[in-house]
Amino acid sequence: MTRRQINDVEMLILLALIRLAPEAYGVPIAREIEARGQRSIALGTVYAVLERLEAAGFVNSELGEATPERGGRARRYFQITPEGLEQVRTVHSSLRAMSAGLKELKGSVS
Amino acid sequence: MTRTERTFVQVLEWFGAANTSDPLIGDLLEELRSGRSRWWLWRQVLAAVAGSVVREAASNKLLSLRAIATGMLVAMPLSAVVKRAADFSWGNEPLQFCFLNCFIFVVAAAAVGHKFPRHRAATVAVFTLYSLTARISLIAFNAPHFFSPSHPPRELGYAAVTILAPLFTLFGGFLLPTRTEHLEC
Numbered sequence: 001m002t003r004r005q006i007n008d009v010e011m012l013i014l015l016a017l018i019r020l021a022p023e024a025y026g027v028p029i030a031r032e033i034e035a036r037g038q039r040s041i042a043l044g045t046v047y048a049v050l051e052r053l054e055a056a057g058f059v060n061s062e063l064g065e066a067t068p069e070r071g072g073r074a075r076r077y078f079q080i081t082p083e084g085l086e087q088v089r090t091v092h093s094s095l096r097a098m099s100a101g102l103k104e105l106k107g108s109v110s
Numbered sequence: 111m112t113r114t115e116r117t118f119v120q121v122l123e124w125f126g127a128a129n130t131s132d133p134l135i136g137d138l139l140e141e142l143r144s145g146r147s148r149w150w151l152w153r154q155v156l157a158a159v160a161g162s163v164v165r166e167a168a169s170n171k172l173l174s175l176r177a178i179a180t181g182m183l184v185a186m187p188l189s190a191v192v193k194r195a196a197d198f199s200w201g202n203e204p205l206q207f208c209f210l211n212c213f214i215f216v217v218a219a220a221a222v223g224h225k226f227p228r229h230r231a232a233t234v235a236v237f238t239l240y241s242l243t244a245r246i247s248l249i250a251f252n253a254p255h256f257f258s259p260s261h262p263p264r265e266l267g268y269a270a271v272t273i274l275a276p277l278f279t280l281f282g283g284f285l286l287p288t289r290t291e292h293l294e295c
Contacts, residue, residue, distance in 0.1 A: 026137040044158025047134050048165065066136075069143050071111065071119070073136030 004056050006087050012037050013049050014088050017059060017080045025064075025075045050078055058084030114148060115139060118155050134158060 006014065016032040017024045026043050029050075033041050053059045064075040080088070099105055111119070118138065122131050142151050 026133060027141060042157035042161075043134055043137055043154050044161050047158075048161050067140075069140055070136035071115070071139045073132050073139070075136060076133035 006053075006058070006091060009041070009045070010049055010053060010058075011088065011091055012039065012041075013046065013053070014058065014080055014084055017078055018085070018088070021079060022077065024078050029078075053084065054078075057081060058087055114151070115142065118151060121155055122158060131158075 012033050013029060016029045016037075019032060019036075020028050026046050030041050030043055030046050033039055033046075050059060050061070054061060059078050059080055061076050061078045064077055066072050066074040119135050122135050122138075138151060138154055142148075
């Protein structure tokens, strides 16, 4: 069985979950990616990716309390699982190894 | 709730996947009420709808193909008959044909949705896919006429009808009752 590999958007979202824990839900995740990752991401995409990651076992979620400013709808908080964290570590270490010493990347965002 | 809020909630409930639409709607309401613009809101809604349609179609490939084929089988012969009747009665005037054309695609979409729904989101996804496919084929079929020098305003009318018809088709889809039985395919 081949192990599922995560793509770049999934990686960004998993990193955002680590940064925002335990208050990670759609809006702050999208804002974090926009602010730090300098990439615009739609909220619908965030939830679609989180659903996929949850199905793969890389994140889990729980419902918060419903509030009036959300029209009585609850927030869904997401946390990274140990399997998800392992994936992030693996991808991060591959990226670092592959990019080490490349003069073409000097001056870019590290 | 304001009218904008009610409208976008309804759109997302129609199109959205069951698991994701509720927290997404909550997030969008929260953002809208904290000062985000309507432009931002509708961009988010469109992106969510597009994603939902693609996901539903991708996870129901055979269902989608069968629905498109059925829609085409209903729409094309009916469209040919009505176009001949329209040419005969009105000399190919665009306004009347616009209504008839939209009616045909609403009927075809209804046929698709009535035959193949699994749940509401999949139905709407299939409508959209069918509608786009039907329209793209029609645009390709009619493309030489759009640039005809003989009657440019009339041909521009047809071009407008062709572009706007998917909206009518989707509206036709919205009118369908929901069927909840599971379809194995």
